[in-house]
Amino acid sequence: MDPLSELAARLRQARHVLVLTGAGVSAESGIATFRDAQTGLWARYRAEDLATPEGFRRDPALVWRWYQARRAQIAAAAPNPAHHALAALAAQTRLSLVTQNVDDLHQRAGSPAVICLHGAIMRSICSVTRLPISAQWLAAHPGEPPPSPHHAQGLARPGVVWFGENLPQEALDLAEAAARDCDLVLAVGTSALVYPAAGLPELAKRQGACFAEINLEATPLTRRADIVLRQPAGVALPALLAAAWPPEHAA
Template identity: 55%
Template sequence: MTRAHEWLVNARHLFVLTGAGVSAESGIPTFRDAQTGLWARYDPLDLATPEAFARDPVLVWQWYAHRREIVARAAPNAAHQALARWQSHRRMSLVTQNVDGLHARAGSRDVIELHGNLFANQWFNGCGRCPIDVARTTQPDRPPACARCGALLRPGVVWFGEALPAAALDAAYAAAADSDVCLVVGTSGLVYPAAGLPSIAAERGARVIVVNPQRSDLDHDADIVLYQKAAECLPILLADAGPAH
């Protein structure tokens, strides 16, 4: 912990990658664990796809409304807050696989959201000329439609089978390549291309620190692995940021 803290304090540019483990400590269930109550009989892999929305947009819209309600009740935890404080004093690029927006709510700036944002919307097969404000609906439990072309709004997240947003991915690659310390928090290292970002940082000479209570696929390439929960570890690891050197 002491050596990792020293690396962070002396970092020119810290690159941070966060995953579901950070949000879990705010009480947000993982993708599959969210399937409770009326939704227990549905497989999330059968709902979070373009094909599912095309087949039954009302069902998918209602499922995401349920997820939005869960996330809206959650609050940033000590890990989110520690990262936001650190960024207020030092150069840090924050990339997340989470769609809950908790990093921004904690005060982090310019968060690169690789998988989109749960509370954003975008058009599904729209005409390309429809602003969001022309969406209309008479039934809150159904996706609003474009008043011009009839296209439906969908959640602004990346579904299975879809590519990550190019701008976010390019920004993440550039930040990883420019960093000299990479901090990976709460991710299994199984989901690509996000899982490849620490390797990009390491190839450019960055030291890699992994924080995760369980072993991950990124451990063998890390310089330091801290088997701890993010909300317990990060406030200590990122303490006393102070002005940058």
Template identity: 50%
Template sequence: MIEFQLQTLLEARHVVVFTGAGVSAESGIPTFRDALTGLWSRFDPAALATPEAFRKDPALVWGWYEWRRSKVLAASPNAAHLAIAELARRVPKLTVITQNVDDLHERAGSRDVIHLHGSLHAPRCFACTRPYAGSLDPLNEPEEGRSLEPPRCHRCNGKIRPGVVWFGESLPAQAWREAMAAAEDCDLLLSIGTSGLVQPAAQIPRMARARGATVVHVNLQPESVEGDNEFSLVGRAAEILPGLLGGGEKKYCE
């Protein structure tokens, strides 16, 4: 049986940590594909995550994203987020690339996180695209299902939209360039809590493996692996990642 030696982690020159919704889910944040509850169950999440939806009903879309942001504000980084931040102190170079739109990596202590799908905390103008210069309501817990009028741009008076990547939109160019460069430079990539279905982000582990990096998948379900430099660790990220840091001579098997 192929075994992933912890020494591979500790001896890595450049580690890339690539995270998906499964990491934030362990902090209680619903994943995008989870069925909506309560009043929001009347809506298809995919139907709310488009420019067309915002044009049609900006208050509905803004209200839903503010409800999502309230869930993030009420959540705390979990043991996986904290372990990733600690790992950065133990290896020469670590790059965090995330598909998540929350700030839990940053709140756990990770720096210079590459957000491929944007952030709930970085809204911008729908008309002129400038970052929103005002402050957002702290939103302890907005009423679920409530429409909220978005604020206005201080420059052009356009409506402010969530700072996330919607269906039909391209990834932020700079973030994508940085992510590709890190994937092609690393010698170890940890892919954690991601389905591997969302394109083009799903290409990141494949890029790393094509350049000869060891790729380790951490997920609740086993991943199919190819060759002797790809591994699948099955379990909760909040348990496996702290174990990797404190596992001594322990070996994890696919």
């Protein structure tokens, strides 16, 4: 049996599917990875300047402008066939969707209850309290960055997890609980280099789940995979959905 047919059969039989998505899925919508986006004006800056609490304390205006540019890029992008296939998959089976991506493309494609391990770039939070800041407040209080409504010394910052920061505990707890419970786990478009996200497929596999990897290139997790599809997510996921639940033919 070819890998796609084997995975489709596993998908049909699965009781609970965990999908972990990474930067490769967003890249198919034209969203550059963090490193790729450091071109032109931004090429002279290090990750430490743009994506750490220390960098924000040193130059909050620089960091705010960088993330505003990233937000504009994401707002101009559209969900691709991989995003839409995962939204459709949620209607066919019990699905836990965990993403390392900070964009909102899964949600815009219609996926419910996305577990965002690394935060959400389109949200703003207080740099001191971490409480959310509304778009209405930001519009009424311009600045680079605007002040926080929650603390006198606070500033608005993007709601993402920076280097050196802990993942949101609730999201991590939900992801690990899904990994312990699922019987099929798919790692899609992730380099499997960033932990603890990269540990979720291994956790699921230790509990007896089948592990499939969908990626254009091999990763550190490839040797642990039971099934491997070397295709773009935007090709593999719609094909997998159609193979598992073939559309009805017109009479």
